[in-house]
Amino acid sequence: MAIRFTIGRKIGLGFGSFIVLTMIAFILTVVTLNDSKRQTEIVVGQVTPSVAELKELNLLLQRSHTNVSKWFYNKSFNDIEFRDELKNIIRIEYPEKKKLLMALSTTWSADEKTQLKVIFGRVETLFKIYQNEIIGQLNSAEAYEDPNIYMMARLPYEDSEVNIKTIYRNLNSLIAFKQEAAEKVKDDMFDSFKFLKGFVQALGITLVIGGLLIALYTTRSITKPIQVLKKMLLSMGLGVLPKERIQTRSDEVGEMGIALNELIQSMEQTTKFAKETGAGKFDANYKPLSKDDSLGHALLKMRDDLAENERSLERKVMERTEEVVRQKSEIENKNEELEILYKQVTDSIHYAKRIQEAILPPESIIDQILPNSFVLFKPKDIVSGDFYWIEKKNNLTYFAAVDCTGHGVPGAFMSLVGHNILKDIISNTDVIKPAEILNKLRDGVINTLHVSNKGTQSKDGMDITLCCINYDTLELQYAAAYNPLYIVRNGELIQHEANKFPIGVFIGEKEDFANTTIQLQKGDQLYLFSDGYADQFGGPKGKKFMVGNFRKVLTHVSSMQVKEQFDHLDKTLSAWQGDLEQVDDVLVIGVKV
Known part of the structure; x- marks a missing residue:
């Protein structure tokens, strides 16, 4: 043998x-x-x-x-x-x-x-x-x-x-x-x-x-037929049945070729049956290879299940279509209600804006009471939590930059509270010093909001810088809660600090605000502001503008006319912000002596 x-x-x-x-x-x-x-x-x-x-x-x-x-x-x-x-x-x-x-x-x-x-x-x-x-x-x-x-x-x-x-x-x-x-x-x-x-x-x-000799022999007698088998199997792995067939030989490769040829023939029959079944021809004929052909029996069961599923799906589609039509009608009705409600809320906020604008002094009053000045005011939302306040009493001119808790509608309510209390203090009391005004303003806010130092603390309140100028003597008095006062004199920015407690409830022993008197000189430039300008995100890396850069900008524009200062500050902030969202209300008041 x-x-x-x-x-x-x-x-x-x-x-x-x-x-x-x-x-x-x-x-x-x-x-x-x-x-x-x-x-x-x-x-x-x-x-x-x-x-x-x-x-x-x-x-x-x-x-x-x-x-x-x-x-x-x-x-x-x-x-x-x-x-x-x-x-x-x-x-x-x-x-x-x-x-x-x-x-x-x-x-x-x-x-x-x-x-x-x-x-x-x-x-x-x-x-x-x-x-x-x-x-x-x-x-x-x-x-x-x-x-x-x-x-x-x-x-x-x-x-x-x-x-x-x-x-x-x-x-x-x-x-x-x-x-x-x-x-x-x-x-x-x-x-x-x-x-x-x-x-x-x-x-x-x-x-x-x-x-090399062994590799050459192995390649010719073993590797080449294996490569043909590999090519055919890869083709089948991609779902493409190969047309070529393996030639008969007397070793294991030949046995694998015979088995692969039979598998390809079976797959061709299965593909034909699957196409007919997929086309809805559920009476297509298919005969399993043997009683143990699990794939063939599974295909026959799949054909019967598909036929039943198609009938069931037709019934469900009709039911779902009716449900979708009904839900669509309900959604359209809800959308109409929401649009009406949104319009009502928006109209109310716009009306609140008109009320807030009415309490803010117009440009003509500002030019009359506080000449040679500008106000850069950019609310984040329709209404603002920041507001500016300007009044005159006897020979004293008062002006303040106020930053209330929050922004939008909540901040706007706080701004109304603050404005009304300040108005009442100036009109109905003999208090003239900024520090005494802030003490009364704090008491008024606490009483209005019904908060105390006991129990749960309310964080509602405001930060403020309040100034008072006597233009006859160029004497400035100021008091501040958190927000400082900047004075640029001869190209140098001087920071006058604020008290580190707010207008509102403060945990700890109650203190009076400090009143500071400064003798101004002609050419001095005063700046009052909230934190919105310095906190704005932007720039090439999406970071905050920061207080240091804000000071540099103020020092740079201090020698300009007030209109030019306003334009430069507005353009600088817009360029920094770019396409990013405004994060807070922005308020900057500049006064040139």
């Missing part, structure tokens, strides 16, 4: 070749790395530490040599640091270094051990000379002054100079010998890596060539 050369066997043959070559490379790499590891351990664990410690011993001898020279020549006992260091080298550092080198030398050759012992012997002899003949003799300032003692120390010192040079030569010779050993081990390790590199390169070329 002929052997069937399946896809698995084809792929197994190709990958088997790769595995054999890879195992050869792996085994050779492991052997080379183990040898390199052994040689590296020799360098790292034995040779390198030995060389490093020998160099440390060399440095230690140099330090002792330097310190013994200082001991011999430096007669001062004020500097004892080098003396203590020399004693520490002889007593502590050298024995520790010797102990460490003796431990490392256990793996050295016999010749290297002999050289090390000779060096130790000479070093210890040298250190005995240091201790007995130099340190022991020159142990005080008086010893340095005694010529006999100093001469007795000189001869050993000169002999030690010769001895330490001999020790240096022996020690450097031993260091050089150990370094040559390290280089030899390193060269052997590099030779192993070079061989491994050459072998891996050759094996890599072999793998590439073999891989």
Whole structure:
């Protein structure tokens, strides 16, 4: 019986070749790395530490040599640091270094051990000379002054100079010998890596060539038919039944092709049946492939359900149509009622606007009472919570910028309350100082709104800046709740602060408003305002205009005529706001003295 050369066997043959070559490379790499590891351990664990410690011993001898020279020549006992260091080298550092080198030398050759012992012997002899003949003799300032003692120390010192040079030569010779050993081990390790590199390169070329051959074979015998199957399945995934068919062959690809051909034929029959059913032909004929064909039986059930649903939907459409017509009529009636109600409310608000405008002084009165001034007034809604108030009593001219709680209709009601109370104070009392007027205004607002400091607090009230000018003496009096007064004099803006409590109920101990008197000069420019201008959002980033920018604008326009100031402030605010919504009522009063 002929052997069937399946896809698995084809792929197994190709990958088997790769595995054999890879195992050869792996085994050779492991052997080379183990040898390199052994040689590296020799360098790292034995040779390198030995060389490093020998160099440390060399440095230690140099330090002792330097310190013994200082001991011999430096007669001062004020500097004892080098003396203590020399004693520490002889007593502590050298024995520790010797102990460490003796431990490392256990793996050295016999010749290297002999050289090390000779060096130790000479070093210890040298250190005995240091201790007995130099340190022991020159142990005080008086010893340095005694010529006999100093001469007795000189001869050993000169002999030690010769001895330490001999020790240096022996020690450097031993260091050089150990370094040559390290280089030899390193060269052997590099030779192993070079061989491994050459072998891996050759094996890599072999793998590439073999891989190309195997890939070419696999592409022709496996990949190409798979690509055809993939193309057909992707087409079916997009809902398009392919026209081509898979050719018969003796492996798994051939079996999949036969199954796919049968599936396409079944899908064509199913598509035809679905189109007929979708077109409303519920008597279309369709035969399942077998009794286990779940899709075929599901299609037949779907056809019957669709037929029943169509009849049910026709009944529901008729019922819903009647309901929609009835609801549409009701909505139209409600819309008409809402339009009437909206018109009534809007007409009422417009009438309230006329009432509010009637209490505000007209331009002719402003020019008469407060000459050389302007009022920039821009309500957010139809009616405003901000209002301006101008009156004259005897030889005093009063004017105020008032910001009531809220805006729109609620703010407008508060503005009527504030205006009427101010009017009553000026007309029916003898009070003339702005601070006293604000005290009475606060009492009037509290009484009118029936609020107190007990229980739930009402936040209704107003912020205000109230000024009083005597044009004969150019004396200005002002009092303010929260909103300050700006005066621009000689190009410099001066801020006069307000009291930090409002016209209304204030939690805490009741305080009187402060009355401030300012002697004006000709050319001074006064500004009263609410917070609407500075709080307006806009600009390239949609941020607030801010108080700082507002001050800069006022300083800039203060030298202009009042009409030009009005136009410039209005255009600046409009340009900043752009297409954004106005966030609050805007009120700015400017008076040039």
